[in-house]
Amino acid sequence: MTASASASHPIDSERMPWIPMGPPGLAFKPLRFFRDGWMYLFRLEPGTRIPRHRHTGEVHGFNLSGRRQLLDTGEVIGPGTYVHEPAGNVDSWQVVGDEPVVLHITVRGAIEYLGDDGQVLKRVSSADRLETYRRWCQEHGEPFLATCE
Structure with missing residues (x-):
């Protein structure tokens, strides 16, 4: 059954497993994919570092639990803190x-993701994240729960 475009589409993220994102310590629960982006829960284990990267569009992040340190400023972001990153923002x-x-x-x-000289080493798009999720669901026999625009 396909939901109407104007109908609500709740997703019980508690029923969704954490899906590995490649490097150890990173996992996600996708909630929604857009043509130009995605929305997800992102889990990082203690000690995990996100390498220097640039966003081509804006990012909105809300810390639900744990603490992370912005390496460029030293600022520590804890639970309940919202961070907006404008398009072009570079951080780690x-x-x-x-x-x-x-x-x-x-x-x-x-x-x-950027090298020391600023050269793009890897680019991740909405289509890449969606493919990671689809492939994982197929390999593990899990239902596809995220919504797509």
């Missing part, structure tokens, strides 16, 4: 303390 950060960080993030555009 890491989980601090011994509790995992869980974020609710909405990403518009792509994420470009």
